[in-house]
Amino acid sequence: NAGVTQTPKFQVLKTGQSMTLQCAQDMNHEYMSWYRQDPGMGLRLIHYSVGAGITDQGEVPNGYNVSRSTTEDFPLRLLSAAPSQTSVYFCASTGGVAGSLYEQYFGPGTRLTVT
Amino acid sequence: GDSVTQMEGPVTLSEEAFLTINCTYTATGYPSLFWYVQYPGEGLQLLLKATKADDKGSNKGFEATYRKETTSFHLEKGSVQVSDSAVYFCALSLRSGNTPLVFGKGTRLSVIA
Numbered sequence: 305n306a307g308v309t310q311t312p313k314f315q316v317l318k319t320g321q322s323m324t325l326q327c328a329q330d331m332n333h334e335y336m337s338w339y340r341q342d343p344g345m346g347l348r349l350i351h352y353s354v355g356a357g358i359t360d361q362g363e364v365p366n367g368y369n370v371s372r373s374t375t376e377d378f379p380l381r382l383l384s385a386a387p388s389q390t391s392v393y394f395c396a397s398t399g400g401v402a403g404s405l406y407e408q409y410f411g412p413g414t415r416l417t418v419t
Numbered sequence: 420g421d422s423v424t425q426m427e428g429p430v431t432l433s434e435e436a437f438l439t440i441n442c443t444y445t446a447t448g449y450p451s452l453f454w455y456v457q458y459p460g461e462g463l464q465l466l467l468k469a470t471k472a473d474d475k476g477s478n479k480g481f482e483a484t485y486r487k488e489t490t491s492f493h494l495e496k497g498s499v500q501v502s503d504s505a506v507y508f509c510a511l512s513l514r515s516g517n518t519p520l521v522f523g524k525g526t527r528l529s530v531i532a
Contacts, residue, residue, distance in 0.1 A: 337519055344524065345524065346508065346522050346523060346524035346525050347463075347508070347522045347525075349519050352519055362519065394462055394463065396463075396520075398520075407453075407465060407468070408453075408465075408510075408512070408520050409465075410455075410462040410463040410464070411462055412461060412462045413461070413462050
């Protein structure tokens, strides 16, 4: 299993540009999520999905869109990049059985700089 | 709401020193507790976990005990190495359904030779 994969690893955007961060998992997990990591802020949840066709907002959703057309893929779209979106982005998927332990698996991250 | 509080860093230790990183939590249900580690330039990796009171999670010489009475899950290691330098995150997960993990803000550990 490849686990959780993310592309690209690095990206530089100009203010106002759009782009999509890709995330895929091959563990057949229903639950996937996107976080951003900023210095001194820990991880903050952007959006999450509990299954194909279902998405919901996390703590910091503004400026980001998501969709979940398949179980495997959960792309994150920046419609009009802003310098405040400079961050490291992590995708994660969660596996487990209802009523027991859930474990979260992280991708390697995408380092995004918006100038 | 549910939250995790961990000691602020950075923590700087000499090799072979004893490590404690404090973590306390607030949860409406009965959570599972985790420690994740992030090495420089990498994503988060699960270090250890505990699912019920008095459980002890352990891995790579690290240990943490689930203390329900003090709502704590402190991370300890008896003798740190330079290779342990990383950021450590405490987190909780409620088992009632597919809910997001709640993370602490992370503690950066630097171990010097």
